[in-house]
Amino acid sequence: MRVFKILLCVSLLMLFSKYPSMGQEMPKADRRAAEALFVMAYRDLLSGRYWSALSNIQGALKKDTYMVDAYFLRSIIQRRMGDLKEAERSMRYYLEVRRTDYRGRALLKGMWQEEEALRNSLNPSASSVQVGLLDARGQGLFGRLDPLFLRGMGGAGKVSSMGDKVFFVDSLGDRVHVYANGRNVASLRFKSPSVVVPLDYLHWVVFCSNGESFRVEEGQYSKEISVRPFLKYSGRISDAAVIQDGVFLIGDQMNGRLAIVSIDGRILSTWHPPLKENKLPEIVAVDVMGKRFAVADRGRGLVYVLDWEYGSSFKEVASIRVPSVRDVIWNHEGGLFIVAEGGTLFKTGPVTYSSVTLEAMQRGLRDPWSICLYESGLILIDQGGRLPMWGVLRPGVPMIGLLGVRSMKIEEIDLYQLTMVAKLPPFLSSYLGRISPVSRGVWQNKLAMISVSSEGYFDDTPESLVLTSSTGGAKSVWEKIKLFAEKGSGLPEVLVVSSGVKLDDTALERLLAFCLINGIRLDLISDGASPSVKLDMARRLTGGYLYNGGALSIVPIKGVQWTFRMPLSKVDVPLGNVSDALVSIFVDAEAYSFRDWLPFWPGVFR
Known part of the structure; x- marks a missing residue:
């Protein structure tokens, strides 16, 4: 009997070795396809096509679920969409593998602080201005x-x-x-x-x-x-x-x-x-x-x-x-x-x-x-x-805030350079516009040479997305924003929302985060109903206005913007294969070093 059991075990082992599909097999990864989708997602992100970027990065993860950098980029995309909770979740997935990545940890901590700042901005316990x-x-x-x-x-x-x-x-x-x-x-x-x-x-x-x-x-x-x-x-x-x-x-x-x-x-x-x-x-x-x-x-x-x-x-x-x-x-x-x-x-x-x-x-x-x-x-x-x-107006104490990034792109002049235009929220541009950001930062563990310039801007016909319907709530608002962005228009400079739209606290925090992170002014148009107090506060936090009566005349945009330029070596420019250098540039450019340079709304960062 004992000999029979031994022979049976040997036979089963030989069977599984001959037909591996009958046993448990690690899923196959299409690394090349995943990298192509990753780069497409990166370019969509720089162009403000966030929904397309998210779709591409999800596709990259389906092609190669072990592509750790994709979780990082997904977190960046979700943050730009104002969805801080999902962005934090994606970053935690990334850090489960890259546990020693101090920049990823800094970004995760920053998102926690941003989420808290948003909550406190709409539910302040005391005045700090x-x-x-x-x-x-x-x-x-x-x-x-x-x-x-x-x-x-x-x-x-x-x-x-x-x-x-x-x-x-x-x-x-x-x-x-x-x-x-x-x-x-x-x-x-x-x-x-x-x-x-x-x-x-x-x-x-x-x-x-x-x-x-x-x-x-x-x-x-x-x-x-x-x-x-x-x-x-x-x-x-x-x-x-x-x-x-x-x-x-x-x-x-x-x-x-x-x-x-x-x-x-x-x-x-x-x-x-x-x-x-x-x-x-x-x-x-x-x-x-x-x-x-x-x-x-x-x-x-x-x-x-x-x-x-x-x-x-x-x-x-x-x-x-x-x-x-x-x-x-x-x-x-x-x-x-x-x-x-x-x-x-x-x-x-x-x-x-x-x-x-x-x-x-x-x-x-x-x-x-x-x-x-x-x-x-x-x-x-x-x-x-x-x-x-x-x-x-200025904050009485330093508070965590959000940066309005209007554009970020890779340029090729004599050398490659990363250019980012950061828009100060109109609400504090007169105060913060007088402050020159410190041009320093860590890049590839070395000091980067950064050029910084600031200028005022005025646009009497800003690109606007007007949503006059108050039905559908948050779902309808996001569908219209997605449709606008995917048409190739990018993101609007002014988002005009009906004053009667119903948004719970979570939806309102996300909308406010989306506007502040992307430098979008939130205006309200009266549809026969007064806005809630919190919706009106969100409007004011972005420097927005309330319109009433008949024909709509959008208020021009006036404020201050800073332009940052960082030189890049050719091997680090994200135009080909995915690399740690690509991720390193992106983290430093948006999430780590720039956060040390810029005072954001509602106050000076750190």
């Missing part, structure tokens, strides 16, 4: 302001902006002065104007204190300006803001109330401050962030924060005591900037139902009257509405 105020006339921003013009202003009006346009309202002088890119482009006469509410880049509404309003349109090419009557309100208008298409929020100083008014003049809803201390309310300023309102009551020295849904009542979220408050605006952190007659600029932390912190940012102002966000900073009007001050 700081501001430095400068005389706007001496900073190149409004250097061409005529001193006689400033001395001739009566003042007492609001300031507002849309893109590079600033609207100075001279209530006592019955004028509205429009500046674009630092130059006066129009000076219009109205009876006691209070505030200008921009609808888009070429259309805005002038509200007057006597209850009248006028719609103003600027010709796109002719630059001619036409004015026609708009809605009529029965009360004294101190301030106004647009809630959604055809619906406005009006501060009524005479009646001490807040009114929501439709385009035909109908009052949809009103709110009166609760009775306190037997003082009469005096509504002097209002601002809107999604479905949340800020209301400044100078009579009682309070700033109210309200939530409102169309067709429902108001809900008070918080009230903040600010004696002699003048103006209030929302910022990108979900908090407020507030100016008061005492000469102080305040900020609050993110407004929640639990508590709101108030902090003085700047003291010693003479007579601050109005404030507004402008491009990458803010404008404060001092001296009773006559002196413009330029406020440079």
Whole structure:
């Protein structure tokens, strides 16, 4: 019996050796095909065709599942698509084999930090932004302001902006002065104007204190300006803001109330401050962030924060005591900037139902009257509405952020070189644009010779992708972006999304990551619904704008970009076979060294 068992085992061994397919066999790898697909994916990535790149790299892994570098490149592609979780997973697969690759580990750590930064940006627990105020006339921003013009202003009006346009309202002088890119482009006469509410880049509404309003349109090419009557309100208008298409929020100083008014003049809803201390309310300023309102009551020295849904009542979220408050605006952190007659600029932390912190940012102002966000900073009007001050916003503490890479390519001049154009987010370009990045980095374990140049740019007709439908949610948004990219257009410079689109926190974080990483501005267009507070915050974080009413006029792109050039030797240029040198160049170029050079949004990196 024992001899029989031995003979049986020998027979089975001989059988499996003769027919190996009957046993377990390691899958075959088509290395050549995998390398070809890898290079195609790499080129698609440099051209902004991320979906095609991802498809090619998946194909490479099917051809050769042991091609470790493909997991690395897949991680880079997924990160560019804003999908940080999947990018982290791919990088972990890569590091299971290349455990000593310090650059891969640095990239993985960076993605963890980026994910945390995105989450904190949309759910901040405290305010970190700081501001430095400068005389706007001496900073190149409004250097061409005529001193006689400033001395001739009566003042007492609001300031507002849309893109590079600033609207100075001279209530006592019955004028509205429009500046674009630092130059006066129009000076219009109205009876006691209070505030200008921009609808888009070429259309805005002038509200007057006597209850009248006028719609103003600027010709796109002719630059001619036409004015026609708009809605009529029965009360004294101190301030106004647009809630959604055809619906406005009006501060009524005479009646001490807040009114929501439709385009035909109908009052949809009103709110009166609760009775306190037997003082009469005096509504002097209002601002809107999604479905949340800020209301400044100078009579009682309070700033109210309200939530409102169309067709429902108001809900008070918080009230903040600010004696002699003048103006209030929302910022990108979900908090407020507030100016008061005492000469102080305040900020609050993110407004929640639990508590709101108030902090003085700047003291010693003479007579601050109005404030507004402008491009990458803010404008404060001092001296009773006559002196413009330029406020440079900057983070209070270093924070991890994201870099907007507009293009990256291999060029052949005398030698090969890797060229990357990095676009600073418009929101902080005025501050970070003054900083020159450090031209150093590690490449192939040696010091690389890097040339760095920076320049301003202005594009009055940016390539835009407009998604007016709010149905389909995140899936529909990504399908449209993919279709746009795969047509050969690459990525848009401006992504315009419907204000009513439904995005959960995960989808919104990915969309924000996609926009920031690729240097895309996220704008919103009103579809009859107010955006959520977090969607409005995401818009502000990319330097985007909210459009309302009729024809859509996209705000031009203005900002700062840096160009990096790194010389490459021919053997390291990724035009042929895959090599460790190729991966090394890519890691250093985008993920490791460049992260040490660039301060990103929302702050200086490391």
